[in-house]
Amino acid sequence: MQKNMHCRVTPIPTDSTRNLCESVANFRVLPQNQTLSVSLYRYILTTMSSSASASSDSDEETLRRSRILKSKLYFDVPLSKVPVIYAASYDIAFLGIEKLHPFDSTKWGRICRFLVSDGALHRSCIVEPLEASKDDLLVVHSESYLNSLKSSANVAMIIEVPPVALFPNCLVQQKVLHPFRNQVGGTILAAKLAKERGWAINVGGGFHHCCGEKGGGFCAYADISLCIHYAFVQLNISRVMIIDLDAHQGNGHELDFANDRRVYILDMYNPGIYPFDYEARRYIDQKVEVASGTTTNEYLKKLDEALEVAGHTFDPELVVYNAGTDILDGDPLGRLKISPGGIANRDEKVFRFARERNIPIVMLTSGGYMKSSARVIADSMINLSKKSLIDLGENA
Numbered sequence: 579m580q581k582n583m584h585c586r587v588t589p590i591p592t593d594s595t596r597n598l599c600e601s602v603a604n605f606r607v608l609p610q611n612q613t614l615s616v617s618l619y620r621y622i623l624t625t626m627s628s629s630a631s632a633s634s635d636s637d638e639e640t641l642r643r644s645r646i647l648k649s650k651l652y653f654d655v656p657l658s659k660v661p662v663i664y665a666a667s668y669d670i671a672f673l674g675i676e677k678l679h680p681f682d683s684t685k686w687g688r689i690c691r692f693l694v695s696d697g698a699l700h701r702s703c704i705v706e707p708l709e710a711s712k713d714d715l716l717v718v719h720s721e722s723y724l725n726s727l728k729s730s731a732n733v734a735m736i737i738e739v740p741p742v743a744l745f746p747n748c749l750v751q752q753k754v755l756h757p758f759r760n761q762v763g764g765t766i767l768a769a770k771l772a773k774e775r776g777w778a779i780n781v782g783g784g785f786h787h788c789c790g791e792k793g794g795g796f797c798a799y800a801d802i803s804l805c806i807h808y809a810f811v812q813l814n815i816s817r818v819m820i821i822d823l824d825a826h827q828g829n830g831h832e833l834d835f836a837n838d839r840r841v842y843i844l845d846m847y848n849p850g851i852y853p854f855d856y857e858a859r860r861y862i863d864q865k866v867e868v869a870s871g872t873t874t875n876e877y878l879k880k881l882d883e884a885l886e887v888a889g890h891t892f893d894p895e896l897v898v899y900n901a902g903t904d905i906l907d908g909d910p911l912g913r914l915k916i917s918p919g920g921i922a923n924r925d926e927k928v929f930r931f932a933r934e935r936n937i938p939i940v941m942l943t944s945g946g947y948m949k950s951s952a953r954v955i956a957d958s959m960i961n962l963s964k965k966s967l968i969d970l971g972e973n974a
């Protein structure tokens with residue numbers, strides 16, 4: 579089904595137009611006495627099924643709204659705080675087995691420590707989010723998906739650390755899923771802060787491979803989809819642009835917003851690496867593929883062109899920027915060759931895009947699997963502050 583009317587002009591038949599076409603075709607081929615009865619029967623079935631599905635869609639939407647309005651994740655943050663979101667519980671330490679994954683699972687804390695030790699940010703100015711509850715997660719996830727996380731073997735598969743399968747689930751919940759749920763709370767709160775302050779950075783989050791029904795690629799919860807649904811209801815907005823510049827394709831949010839015209843997705847990714855999700859690629863509004871080995875200048879040129887097109891095509895009320903640093907030269911998973919300076923330049927271009935248009939922007943740190951990523955992200959945030967695109971407080 580078409581999602582964006584600006585970019586796609588070829589009409590694709592919907593279920594109801596298909597049914598209508600079938601009925602018309604039947605008028606031609608059936609004997610006269612059967613034509614009316616068969617077509618009438620099909621018409622009644624079609625009408626009944628579409629009205630039942632419309633009613634169940636609206637029930638689902640009502641339930642989602644009520645869950646969002648009851649949530650505690652949107653709380654008021656005093657002006658003495660800077661919209662940089664992080665809690666010590668983001669970091670994953672699990673009896674040393676986190677070392678088996680190429681992912682630096684304490685990246686989030688290290689970013690903040692660099693910012694504080696460089697005098698760019700006061701520790702007391704950092705905003706601590708709440709953990710997303712089961713009811714919060716049900717805004718996007720199905721009950722059956724959340725139940726599937728009660729199997730350690732399934733969590734092990736999602737986070738790609740096989741030994742996790744051997745641990746009791748209560749330990750997996752506490753050591754792995756609790757940090758993720760805290761980061762989800764941070765991504766959701768970031769949209770509220772961005773609306774109030776113009777920008778917000780969740781030092782974690784950006785789990786763009788997870789959709790409502792399925793996790794994968796180190797992503798157990800669909801924080802981007804959750805953040806956007808909360809923003810629709812709580813911030814009363816209806817147009818969101820996702821700018822996904824992680825090295826990997828963001829198949830999670832693409833599947834979640836497949837038929838939702840309120841969300842415009844610009845995804846710039848390496849098509850030669852995980853997740854090879856060809857179905858989800860159909861739902862990208864603006865696809866920019868960057869091959870393995872792409873270097874900084876070529877990458878930034880493509881980004882300039884992409885942002886120019888995006889700016890002319892869609893007029894968002896919120897930008898969700900998935901700023902993975904696995905595009906860094908030397909990253910074994912991203913396979914691109916972008917320099918640390920190129921990352922700062924990239925982030926600056928996206929912030930300029932949003933800030934010059936007065937569009938609130940949420941940044942998520944997403945993938946970035948090398949020990950050097952934390953330093954690169956901290957440096958990029960300091961650069962954004964020096965360019966007055968964000969304000970980290972008096973000491974920046």
Ligand SMILES: [Zn+2]
Nearest residue numbers: 824825826945
């Ligand atoms: Zn990635």
